Amino acid sequence: MKQYDVIVIGAGPGGLAAAYQLADSKKVLVVERDLWGGTCPNVGCDPKKMLYSAVQAKDQAGRMTRAGLEGIPDINWPNLMAFKRGYTDTVPSGTLAGLKSAGIDAVHGAARFLDPRTVAVAGETYRATNFVIATGQAPALPKIPGASLLKTSSDFLNLDQLPMTLAFIGAGYVALELANIAAAAGATVHLINHSARALRSFPEDAVAQLLAAMKDRRIIFHDNVALTGVISSPRGVILQAADFSLEVQAAFSAVGRVPAVALGLGDAGIQVGARGIHVDDHLRTTNPHIFALGDVIAKTQPKLTPVASFEGRYVGATILADRGPIAYPAQPVVVYGTTELAQVGISLTDAEAAPDRYTINTQDVSRWYTYNRLKDDSATVTVITDKASGEIAGAIVVSTIAEELINYLTLLMDTHVPGKVAAKLIYAYPTPASYLQYLV
Numbered sequence: 001m002k003q004y005d006v007i008v009i010g011a012g013p014g015g016l017a018a019a020y021q022l023a024d025s026k027k028v029l030v031v032e033r034d035l036w037g038g039t040c041p042n043v044g045c046d047p048k049k050m051l052y053s054a055v056q057a058k059d060q061a062g063r064m065t066r067a068g069l070e071g072i073p074d075i076n077w078p079n080l081m082a083f084k085r086g087y088t089d090t091v092p093s094g095t096l097a098g099l100k101s102a103g104i105d106a107v108h109g110a111a112r113f114l115d116p117r118t119v120a121v122a123g124e125t126y127r128a129t130n131f132v133i134a135t136g137q138a139p140a141l142p143k144i145p146g147a148s149l150l151k152t153s154s155d156f157l158n159l160d161q162l163p164m165t166l167a168f169i170g171a172g173y174v175a176l177e178l179a180n181i182a183a184a185a186g187a188t189v190h191l192i193n194h195s196a197r198a199l200r201s202f203p204e205d206a207v208a209q210l211l212a213a214m215k216d217r218r219i220i221f222h223d224n225v226a227l228t229g230v231i232s233s234p235r236g237v238i239l240q241a242a243d244f245s246l247e248v249q250a251a252f253s254a255v256g257r258v259p260a261v262a263l264g265l266g267d268a269g270i271q272v273g274a275r276g277i278h279v280d281d282h283l284r285t286t287n288p289h290i291f292a293l294g295d296v297i298a299k300t301q302p303k304l305t306p307v308a309s310f311e312g313r314y315v316g317a318t319i320l321a322d323r324g325p326i327a328y329p330a331q332p333v334v335v336y337g338t339t340e341l342a343q344v345g346i347s348l349t350d351a352e353a354a355p356d357r358y359t360i361n362t363q364d365v366s367r368w369y370t371y372n373r374l375k376d377d378s379a380t381v382t383v384i385t386d387k388a389s390g391e392i393a394g395a396i397v398v399s400t401i402a403e404e405l406i407n408y409l410t411l412l413m414d415t416h417v418p419g420k421v422a423a424k425l426i427y428a429y430p431t432p433a434s435y436l437q438y439l440v
């Protein structure tokens, strides 16, 4: 039996951040059951955005037709997939090499608690003073007969050939982002939504702008369809509901993700609910020498890579010395769809409910120089300002380059720079930042 100061279970962005934080002063072991690096670089953010790169380039070319460009390029799926694999194929070995060079031990296999101080991995047992559970989430399947015929986001991001007809079940981040990629690459894409509302955490008007762009791309939305079953067919699968039947070559579940908690948590005295492992304000589980972080915990913060990494650094630092409860900075979120939808800070609904406290300023910026140059016809920016301090309290950006502006607005929020101070600075021109003076 080997003894460590800290055992980190799960080598995704959260677990790795904790391990690196501890590497200089503690004897650390990282356990991973699947791909070193976890979801984000292997089957999540990074491969998705490599495929999205070709979609962005194609879309910009499309917008510039009759403005100097002729012809819209086609996406060659096998070549695009080879480009993606050129990155993802190196992730597990690169991650492992990074751990070794930092003096962190690594073992491959699924960890399972035998008791609160011991885990078993691949037939060996390991003991530690502290544990960090960072096991993330896995794709969920709808609870209907035939659900095992459905594929997942991980399958989509590794398709050798793109099916010509396909469906996504769900209307959240995964469904919208992957539907956009598939449709831009030439597939006929159906999106099956069990309600009439997509992306519930975003304002309805902004979502409507995104959905309009996706419908222009000929993505077919089937709202208020509660599937009752999936059966196989000679050409693929048939999705069934009351008064509804749709045959596609492949169908992908995008109904959310479930916390990966099959690691004997009961034997370690750790409580877990449907949304994940319960933690306190120090990210301690119900067993105080065991921490949990990232997507696997029940939390109000979005389950995103930079949030998991932030928590990993916090837990690493807290194991070294208690620095008080975790205090999160603002967390920007971006949906990389047919246009980008980005949001940070207070929600529009909460700001509208407190008109004495907040100013809400929504502007159509599509004719402003940078957006006009890019022919970004649906660009809209909403900035919510705290009346008393003049500081930015939140923002919503719809634009093909929303990912850029949302980070500047986040920076201003986190550094408590009031809008009128930000407006006086000099920014490179012409760039999205150079319009901050008219936005904040």
Ligand SMILES: Cc1cc2nc3c(=O)[nH]c(=O)nc-3n(C[C@H](O)[C@H](O)[C@H](O)COP(=O)(O)OP(=O)(O)OC[C@H]3O[C@@H](n4cnc5c(N)ncnc54)[C@H](O)[C@@H]3O)c2cc1C
Binding pocket: 009, 010, 011, 012, 013, 014, 015, 031, 032, 033, 034, 035, 036, 037, 038, 039, 040, 043, 044, 045, 046, 048, 109, 110, 111, 112, 134, 135, 136, 137, 153, 174, 260, 262, 263, 293, 294, 295, 296, 303, 304, 305, 306, 308
């Ligand atoms: C398709 C897709 C696109 C996404 N796009 C974005 C994006 O654009 N931006 C963004 O910020 N976020 C995005 N996310 C979310 C992001 O990937 C996660 O928030 C992030 O990976 C969470 O990190 P984590 O370390 O908590 O968990 P993970 O990255 O999931 O890592 C957990 C690791 O633990 C391992 N593990 C599980 N159980 C055990 C066990 N018993 N023993 C050993 N190892 C175990 C798993 O194999 C996994 O490698 C996306 C997710 C998906 C699925």
Ligand SMILES: NC(=O)c1ccc[n+]([C@@H]2O[C@H](COP(=O)([O-])OP(=O)(O)OC[C@H]3O[C@@H](n4cnc5c(N)ncnc54)[C@H](O)[C@@H]3O)[C@@H](O)[C@H]2O)c1
Binding pocket: 142, 143, 169, 170, 171, 172, 173, 174, 175, 177, 192, 193, 194, 195, 197, 198, 199, 226, 227, 254, 255, 256, 257, 302, 303, 304, 333, 334, 335, 336
């Ligand atoms: N750009 C990004 O940052 C990004 C991209 C992808 C994923 N993610 C992360 O991954 C998480 C998971 O994404 P997701 O899209 O899988 O989940 P989600 O929670 O965002 O969306 C799930 C969707 O499925 C629908 N749904 C649930 N049950 C259903 C059922 N039985 N039938 C039909 N529809 C059903 C929901 O109404 C919702 O529209 C996100 O919450 C986010 O944390 C982030």
